[in-house]
Amino acid sequence: MSRRTRSTTAALSKLTEPVTKKGTPGPRAAKIAAAPQSPPIRLFDTAVAWETWLVANSQDLAGVWLQIAKKAASKPTVTYDQALDAALCYGWIDGQRKTHDAEHFLQRFTPRRKNSMWSKRNVDKVAVLIQEGRMRASGQAEIDAAKADGRWERAYAGASNIQVPADFQAALLKNSSAKSFFEALNKTQRYPFLWRIETTRRPETRRRRIDEYVTLLADHKPL
Template sequence: MSRRMTRASLKAELRKNEDALSSPSVPAEPPPTASGLAGPAPLRLPDQTAWEQWLQRSHGESPGVWLQIAKKKAERPTVTYDEALDVALCFGWIDGQRKTSDAQHFIQRFTPRRRNSMWSRRNVGKVAALTAAGRMTPAGQAEVDAAGADGRWDRAYSSPSAMEVPADFEDALRGNAEAKRFFDALGRTQRYVFLWRIETTRRPETRKRKIGEFVDLLSQRKLLQ
């Protein structure tokens, strides 16, 4: 009985191995790197040219990459953030999340621009300069053309440091003293969440409704989630 059970177990194991070989393999979750990120280690590139060469090869296939960028007083320099962003825009990519790395570096995420993603006024200005310098690639220009065609280019939003309270929102706040006091006491980042939502709203009726909702929320001393 024990001998038959052993043979049966062996046959079952062989069948399982055959099924595994004949079935498409599912990649395992990549282990975290030393930076604490899953997947490939961040790229460390010495200069703008190296980043441009990498994107020339990979911009159409890669889902995104983390760049390790040296701080100003680092012993070994790398491509800078501003240089990396310029090149990314040329290829239709955009910057994303930033994380700490070590005493001399931070890591910055760069990915292909998502469909229908909004543009910042800062990047609109950068693209104008890159276009004048003849640096835009067909991939980058395609993203600009798409934004121009659907109106996103004209609706580009301001950065937190430059965004002002629009007149219609200011008027609504003046009509509710509690909401205005609470909003005026918020930090720049907390204020920006409200202002960005208003500035990037396309339809006038939706904008008016949102402003009313935001004033009501602020009057209750609540923030947007």
């Protein structure tokens, strides 16, 4: 083999992924192929335009970033509440929010994942949407699945009205340091503790989680 051939072969080996015995890509190539693409950013002037997009795309796409106008923006768009109502009708749900520019923020919407928990806010919302005749088959399917497996009854409260569970309160009463630190937290800081406890299904996991949180709080550490 000539020096040029050896050099070319070495260079190519750095750019290619080994293949398994059956001819399938190795783990590195598979990981790259499986990497999710970033959802597109879309702006809709009206709620009707957003719902029209959902009709065409909600069964095929993995998500979208909605560019939503802030209250003081010079040009209005579909609002967050309007977008969420329409999303629920088609089995989608809101997710992460992030900044975008001076007049807009980005709100992510995706199809609801299997076994994802429901919030009490959205349980109340879909009741109104059903009454108004807006619910679609894909949205109703998510509701039916949640009712069938118990997630509907376990819907969790939002940060503004979630209560401290009795078993967590009892554990805090046994540890004055943890209790004092927890009570000094604001609603936003308390919410991760309460949400994770309330959405835990298995009793033994719930008890273990409460013990872990009391220890964490006693050390004056938030989640």
